[in-house]
Amino acid sequence: MKLDENEIKRRLGEIEGWSYENNKLKKTFKFKNFYESVEFVRKIQPIADEMDHHPDLCVYYNRVVLELSTHSEGGVTEKDFELAKKINKIQ
Known part of the structure; x- marks a missing residue:
């Protein structure tokens, strides 16, 4: 399910260094x-x-x-936050 913009901005602190631009992380x-x-x-x-x-x-x-969004949902979903967290652990 696509997250609304307020929810995305509120949760950005969970994924260090990521921003929300053009409907993508x-x-x-x-x-x-x-x-x-x-x-x-x-x-x-x-x-x-x-x-x-x-x-x-x-x-x-x-x-x-990197840009993350869920194309089938037309925006950012929980799955994008999960992937961002995993990618952050790589570096």
Whole structure:
């Protein structure tokens, strides 16, 4: 079930470093180089597969930008918060 904007903003404190923009949870992770950026994405893949919930992401030389939303619900759901928490534990 899609969460309303007030609920999302209230719960942002549960997921350090994430923001709510354009109906998505968003966070930029910074790294020393491209290798570290790609390795981070490789660590996300099994978590996302296990949850059957995959982030939108952009990989740059020394950073990865992640966006989470549940496309079938048209916005942010509990599943997005769960994935954000798991991703935060990687770094």
